[in-house]
Amino acid sequence: MEKYSSLDINHSSPEKQTDWWKAIVHSINDGVLVIDLEGIVQLVNPEYLRITGATPSIIGKPLKESRPGAQLTEILVDRKTRVGVYRKTGNREYIVDMAPIILDDKVIGAVSVCKSLDEVHKLTQELKLKGEKLEQLQKKMSSLYQANYTFKQIIGKNMGLKDAVNVAEKVADTDLPILITGESGTGKELFAQAMHNDSKRKNNPFVPVNCAAIPAALLESELFGYGEGAFTNAKKGGKIGLFEIANNGTIFLDEIGDMSFELQAKLLRVLQEKKIRRVGETRERDINVRIIAATHRDLQQLVKKNHFREDLFYRLNVISLHIPPLRDRKDDIPELVDAFLQSSIINLSLDLESINYTISRHTLRFLQTYEWPGNVRELRNMIDYATCMMEGTEIKIEHLPETITKNRIDISEFNETTSSxxxxxxxxxxxxxxxxxxxxxxxxxxxxxxxxxxxxxxxxxxxxxxxxxxxxxxx
Missing domain, CATH: 1.10.10.60 (Homeodomain-like)
Structure with a gap:
């Protein structure tokens, strides 16, 4: 078989070049018909004959004679492209795209490209199925990244907590960046979810990211995604980042104080330009994301030590919320205990309707003297543990975790006989x-x-x- 290089074709005779282009047209999977300026058929490929039922004898003849009703000759006059024209010849149905062939701004002919209606239906079905799969994936994605908490679920009447709630409610439906500070376990993500659910973005994703839990080398690609071939073992086609997943929704950057200094600069650009760039790509993508950041660290001290960018701090700190530690709002403990106890009973599938589960007043008094270094999260975990350990329907001190009771100076002062x-x-x-x-x-x-x-x-x-x-x- 004779082989041709691009150099051979460019320097070959006109006959060989014509053969080259005819071979290309014959290899196309769609039907192709070409007419000249006089409307004479110059070229058809096998696929055109199969789809339309025409025969090779139409070559060299006027198209109007062999294909009555053909619109291709009209293009020679009006120079207008036609797309998706329905045609039927006998029992054959097909869709045709037509366009003029222009050389040196002059029409020298026209080309018709057709596909059988059966194939169009097949492609339509495939597109529909892919569309349905995409919709299902989007629904699954939405369910994975969904905020569950609202302001009604923030328990407590302590003034410090109420002040934080009041500010959060006022700014929830804005697009301003928010910085939430507070010790670990105080409920920073609960506030972030509540603000998302109280905003116009509530039907879009809420994407939480723990910046301290993801290795620094991976965090950039997790946040911004990466292009194909960006690094060894990169997925074919690349990977979408969490910012893109959160598009039109909210991204919650927890423990922002642990983010590397280099990545902070890229986050600052996202805040300023509302664009992201995947790792290994040069193209920027527009993004519409509300950023809520949180930290248990003192960012101002980190700024002074050059561990956190000052410009990023002020960009994030447009609205600042401080969640007080549980030891500063011990008056909320009884209400929190009651809510957590009811939730634990439900999770254990115990009979909540006919049986009244409680905590003894001596145990409650004991809990209010504890300093709660793990804050509300520690209290929640403690109630879950005690609910599993209790015998009967009342939580007593002996049902509490040893980690809480072992270091108390005199636990006997909280026994059940104390009533003075x-x-x-x-x-x-x-x-x-x-x-x-x-x-x-x-x-x-x-x-x-x-x-x-x-x-x-x-x-x-x-x-x-x-x-x-x-x-x-x-x-």
Missing amino acids: YNSLQEAVQDAEKRFILETLKKFGNDLEEKKRAANALGISLATLYNKINRYNLDF
Whole structure:
């Protein structure tokens, strides 16, 4: 078989070049018919004959004679392209696209490209099936990235918490960036979800990202995606990033203080330009995402130490929310315990309707003297544990995790026979007073010793001095 290179074709005779182009037309899977300026058929390929039922004898004859009703000759006059023209010859149905052939701004002929209606129907069905699969995938994606919490599920009447809720409700339906601060376990993501569900973006994805849980080397490709061949073992076709998944919705960047300095610069560009660029690509993609960031770290201190970009800090800190720790809102513990207990009972499939599950008042008093370093998350986990351990329908101190009870100075003071107090508040204050006093006796009375005592108590030195003055402690 004779082989041709591009150089051979470019320098070959006109006859060989004509053969080359005829071979190309004959290899096309769609039907092709070409006429000259006089409307004479110059070329047809086998697929055209198969689809239309025409015979090779039409070559060299006027198209109008062999194909009555053909519109291709009209294009020689009006120079207008026609797309998707329905044609039927006998029992054969097909769709035709037609266009003029123009050389040096002059029409020298016209070309018709056709596909049988059966193939069109088949392609339509395939497109429909792919469209349905895409819709199913989009629904699955939406269910995976869905915010579940609302402001109604934020429990507590503490003023610090209520102030944070009030600000969150006011800014929920804006597109302003928000920075949520607070210790681990205070409920920062709960606030983020509530704001998303109270905004115009609520029907679009809510995508949470823990920046501290993803290795720094992978975080960029997770956030922005990557193009095909961007690095070794990259997926064929590349991968969509979390920002693109969150398009028209909200992305929640938790532990933003752990993001690398280099990646912070790219995040700043997203905030400023509303565009992302996949790793390994040069094309930028428009993005419409509301960013809510959160951290338990002091970003201002990180800025001073050059560990966090100052420009990014101010860009994120347009609206600032601080969630108070549980130890500063112990008055909310009874309401939180009740809500978590009901939820735990439901999860354990216990009979909530006919049986009243409770927590003893002595156990509740004990919980209100604990400093909760893990905050609301720790309280929730503790209730789940105690619900599994309880015998009967009441949670008692012995049902609590040992990690909470083992370091208490005198747990007997919370036993079930204690009843010398007139109110819960009085009992809590008395227990707190004695606990602080025992801790101070253990560590000592000078400044450094008081600092260590405050650290052991899980409170600041200023708070310790306030409590010493409040209870008039002397030792």
